[in-house]
Amino acid sequence: MRVVFAGTPDFAAASLRALLDAGHEVAAVYTQPDRPSGRGRHARPGPVASLAREHGIALEQPESLRNAEARARLASYEPEVMVVAAYGLILPQAVLDIPEFGCLNVHASLLPRWRGAAPIQWAIASGDAETGITIMQMDAGLDTGDILLSKRLTIHPDETGGSLHDRLAPLGGEALLEALQQLQAGSLRAEPQDSHHATYARKLERADSPVDWHQSAATLARHIRAFNPWPVCTTHVGETTLKLLFAEAVNDEAATEAPGTVIERNRDGALIQCGEGLLNLTRLQLPGGKPQTVGDLINGGKPLLEPGQRLGK
Missing domain, CATH: 3.40.50.170 (Formyl transferase, N-terminal domain)
Structure with missing residues (x-):
């Protein structure tokens, strides 16, 4: 035609x-x-x-x-x-x-x-x-x-x-x-x-990037996957902005810390308290850096996503 x-x-x-x-x-x-x-x-x-x-x-x-x-x-x-x-x-x-x-x-x-x-x-x-x-x-x-x-x-x-x-x-x-x-x-x-x-x-904007840790882990895991590669979900550790590239919801209600608190960090990921459930963050990106796993972050000696740290502003 x-x-x-x-x-x-x-x-x-x-x-x-x-x-x-x-x-x-x-x-x-x-x-x-x-x-x-x-x-x-x-x-x-x-x-x-x-x-x-x-x-x-x-x-x-x-x-x-x-x-x-x-x-x-x-x-x-x-x-x-x-x-x-x-x-x-x-x-x-x-x-x-x-x-x-x-x-x-x-x-x-x-x-x-x-x-x-x-x-x-x-x-x-x-x-x-x-x-x-x-x-x-x-x-x-x-x-x-x-x-x-x-x-x-x-x-x-x-x-x-x-x-x-x-x-x-x-x-x-x-x-x-x-x-x-x-x-x-x-x-x-x-x-x-x-x-x-x-x-x-609706059209996505950069304003959709910051995550709200009061949301459920299941919701946040879906948003992190959906917004990869753009506009990419983000959060803060102090003044450092982290891009969140992949995460999974964990059905564990035992943790009772404030939303956004890092519960545990190991080579399989960082467990973060959400409004409901825990989020296991496995891939991220630092400012000016390349995508990496939490295991890479540990190998690099970065004092980020350590237990007790509170994410977000």
Whole structure:
């Protein structure tokens, strides 16, 4: 099919790569403008922009699609369908109406659960047993369009936001190709979402990083995994900020110290009192350092996470 693709990060690049490998005609790629990144704060292209340039595809990076000029430019590519995956811009109805078959969205959840910007992370943080990919017919709402195709995926007990992303991204490309094949064959069927079961996956921010040790160990363990690699959960030992990369809840109610108190430290981790239960922290990162285990921390002789220390501010 003749496709206009819109997306920005790695998750979206997997779907674009699937389109190219399958031989679809990608007439143009829309992506966010290059943003400053790195220590030098130089403008760098995102993964989708880099892939488009690598394949010599027309690249469009408008700040908005709400003006008539931008819409006319998109219409000039005469797409049969527009595919959107983690694009980052709102598509007004006038844009949704341009392609012959409308706009299809590759969404990283089983809609209507986890509409919004961070479905991968909130599925883990909320303790969901499974998630998946939904191919949705876009409308003017926030992930409210009809479901065209879904693929399910079990969430592993040790899943992080990063590992789940890396499993969902290729699944998104697989689901997209299947949906396009059915669209061409005329067998694709739309199913309205049941909004009564909708949940919202709000955008994550750095303000979500500090942990609240008054929460349960089970909740904190899920958040630490979900927010790895971004925005990464943090806590303080005095003036030192620790990044918390992996932890497990321990069903032990014997300890009665104040929340945030380190109960025990050994090479298997540091046990920390929570509002309910104990958290066994196993991987962390110090300022300016690399990810390490608590065993590495002990070997380095750092006086951190020692029994009796109180974490947090």
